[in-house]
Amino acid sequence: MNRESARTDSRPTAAPLRLAVLALALSVLARLLWMLLSDNGMNLVDLHVYVGGSADLLTDRLYDYTYAEKTPDFPLPFTYPPFAALVFFPLHYLPFTAVAVGWLLATVAALYGVVWISLELILGKQALRAPGWRVAAVGWTAVGVWLEPVRTTIDYGQVNVFLVFGAMLAVRSTRWWLSGGLVGIIAGIKLTPAITGLYFAARRRWATVAWSAAVFGATVGISYLINDHEATRYFGTLLGDADRIGPVGSVWNQSLRGALSRILGHDVESGPWWIASVLVVAVLAFFAWRALDSDDRLGTLVVVQLFGLMVSPISWSHHWVWLLPTVLWLVYGPLRRAPGARVLAGYWLATMLVGLPWILSFFQPTIWEISRPGLLSWLGAVDVLGVLWCYAWVIRSGRPLRRSGAPADRSREPATRPAG
Numbered sequence: 001m002n003r004e005s006a007r008t009d010s011r012p013t014a015a016p017l018r019l020a021v022l023a024l025a026l027s028v029l030a031r032l033l034w035m036l037l038s039d040n041g042m043n044l045v046d047l048h049v050y051v052g053g054s055a056d057l058l059t060d061r062l063y064d065y066t067y068a069e070k071t072p073d074f075p076l077p078f079t080y081p082p083f084a085a086l087v088f089f090p091l092h093y094l095p096f097t098a099v100a101v102g103w104l105l106a107t108v109a110a111l112y113g114v115v116w117i118s119l120e121l122i123l124g125k126q127a128l129r130a131p132g133w134r135v136a137a138v139g140w141t142a143v144g145v146w147l148e149p150v151r152t153t154i155d156y157g158q159v160n161v162f163l164v165f166g167a168m169l170a171v172r173s174t175r176w177w178l179s180g181g182l183v184g185i186i187a188g189i190k191l192t193p194a195i196t197g198l199y200f201a202a203r204r205r206w207a208t209v210a211w212s213a214a215v216f217g218a219t220v221g222i223s224y225l226i227n228d229h230e231a232t233r234y235f236g237t238l239l240g241d242a243d244r245i246g247p248v249g250s251v252w253n254q255s256l257r258g259a260l261s262r263i264l265g266h267d268v269e270s271g272p273w274w275i276a277s278v279l280v281v282a283v284l285a286f287f288a289w290r291a292l293d294s295d296d297r298l299g300t301l302v303v304v305q306l307f308g309l310m311v312s313p314i315s316w317s318h319h320w321v322w323l324l325p326t327v328l329w330l331v332y333g334p335l336r337r338a339p340g341a342r343v344l345a346g347y348w349l350a351t352m353l354v355g356l357p358w359i360l361s362f363f364q365p366t367i368w369e370i371s372r373p374g375l376l377s378w379l380g381a382v383d384v385l386g387v388l389w390c391y392a393w394v395i396r397s398g399r400p401l402r403r404s405g406a407p408a409d410r411s412r413e414p415a416t417r418p419a420g
Helices: 002-037 045-054 082-093 096-123 131-144 148-156 160-172 176-189 192-202 206-226 228-238 256-264 272-291 297-311 317-332 341-354 356-361 374-379 382-404
Strands: none
Touching: 002 096, 002 131, 045 082, 045 096, 045 148, 082 176, 082 206, 082 228, 096 131, 096 148, 096 160, 096 297, 096 317, 131 317, 148 160, 148 317, 148 341, 148 356, 160 176, 160 192, 160 297, 160 317, 176 192, 176 206, 192 206, 192 297, 206 228, 256 272, 256 374, 256 382, 272 297, 272 382, 297 317, 297 382, 317 341, 317 382, 341 356, 341 382, 356 374
């Protein structure tokens, strides 16, 4: 009887699951064909930097390396810590095509992990056993492949999805040594994921914070053991040099500094405009965190990660992979029924599907020219304005629940299908 019931219950979701898997397979196939058959498919400029730069790990030329074959306007240097070069080092022994294909497939697999953990943080492990949520996870992964942060991550062969996946694994775990170890390692590969430590500090998981700092320190120590000369160059002089990373004023830079610079017509650097704006964003982020239920792990994580993207000197559009978990939280999270939740989710989905920075890039004379016409400047602040809107909405929507002491809306219809 139970087996027959299980078979009957699974039939309605079998067809949607097949369709979701088919959509994901077609998305991956399309990306593979583009990569292998089109003239520009193997651009993968950042992957070229990872592979080519890491080959110089054991020399004194790691931070002299540049890749300019596809980027003549801006030869791309290796900008990550020496520990990242160690992680990428084995790749230069392999044929680049094999590395590229493997990188694409691994990126999509990590993206599925990001979606799955996002849903798990919202619903809990038990709820995800329902077949309908497997359909949702696969379907959102298929959609995610075509959103600009992931789309451009794949175009460039970037590492962003892996870093987001690592941070989400850390948040998912209740083991301090695993959470801290993951944060320390991904921060050792690229410094920006260190903002995840703020999430654990805010939750008073002090052992995790201390261990993440220790593991990050170990990655620095390993860097000095492997190549003292280049480690000294990086941590002594190159760290914090935003100009070396890229043109701050380019529309591809969706950080607070980038948006302010385009609106004001000059690089604001870390001057008064930037400091005042960071303080405003920090206050909004603090009150947004306070407005959320303490059990809302994905919501509070999103608040921290969006803050990190805002205050970083450079947040290229492909760094904003965190917007996909943000959309999932808006659609399925405890505030999903609050007025404006779907409007905000629609805003992020529309801007990511269209790829507004990509469209605006055709209107910038060069990547180095900062000043823009007023309309283009404000359109180029699409992600910054979205974060400010998101924080204000969270403060307004979450505060009444906290004041009343009412539990967040976690209702599901026996957790058998995605809500909404």
